[in-house]
């Protein structure tokens with residue numbers, strides 16, 4: 001029995017509707033994974049609807065929906081959604097900060113992020129934190145079950161791998177490479193080119209311009225403050241700062257109504273972004289991720305009014321780096 005067999009077996013008993021839900025503000029990897037899974041479930045006679053929370057905000061994510069004909073609905077607009085419905089979580093785990101807990105029952109989860117470590121209550125779990133893109137996991141379901149990829153699904157999954165592994169340069173596992181190779185031959189590369197040409201909007205460019213004026217560099221670490229509530233921009237602006245010669249670690253952060261959101265990147269193998277974000281937010285907030293990329297959140301109630309968050313973060317980041325260097 002394959003993983004898909006087990007998942008389909010479970011979902012056949014769904015009392016009412018089946019939903020597929022990615023993390024809030026779904027990115028290309030999340031969208032492609034949902035799209036691929038929806039097709040697979042359809043092959044097994046299970047109808048499902050992709051629902052999400054917050055916005056699909058990035059230009060390339062929106063372009064994906066258009067190019068591949070992917071239909072996703074904001075959960076709040078699905079009038080029939082109720083307690084009796086079942087949901088498969090994709091590219092996210094229950095209890096993650098970037099997931100809105102819907103009224104439905106979350107019965108299954110397919111994800112490649114760090115394990116949340118909390119009991120999810122899911123009856124089907126496929127969690128592989130070592131994999132670079134959730135799209136690779138979904139692509140493997142096709143192969144394991146001998147299901148042919150429609151060209152659009154293959155192309156979407158390939159793009160998901162491109163994006164989540166930064167063009168096969170970040171957190172890449174054997175599965176990502178094997179799936180990349182397999183999907184590449186089946187994909188419409190002209191659509192990938194088109195997506196690459198739609199990565200940001202004109203409004204994003206202005207936000208970037210403003211954000212880059214805030215960049216401060218101390219040795220190999222760069223700090224970036226974005227005074228704008230756009231999640232996807234935080235990571236991608238951080239990537240650009242990381243590409244500055246001499247900068248190996250980036251701490252990007254941005255205020256939200258409920259607190260401050262963090263995104264860290266590291267290309268120094270001695271400095272784990274996951275350990276660093278936990279150090280930065282110790283006793284104040286929470287964070288986690290991988291060695292090369294991590295995220296975190298500092299709730300507003302834990303901010304001391306008399307001390308600026310900028311000072312706190314710089315102070316802690318430098319202490320962390322000094323500690324790491326002493327250890328080496």
Ligand SMILES: [Mn+2]
Pocket residue numbers: 029030091112132133134164
């Ligand atoms: Mn992902």
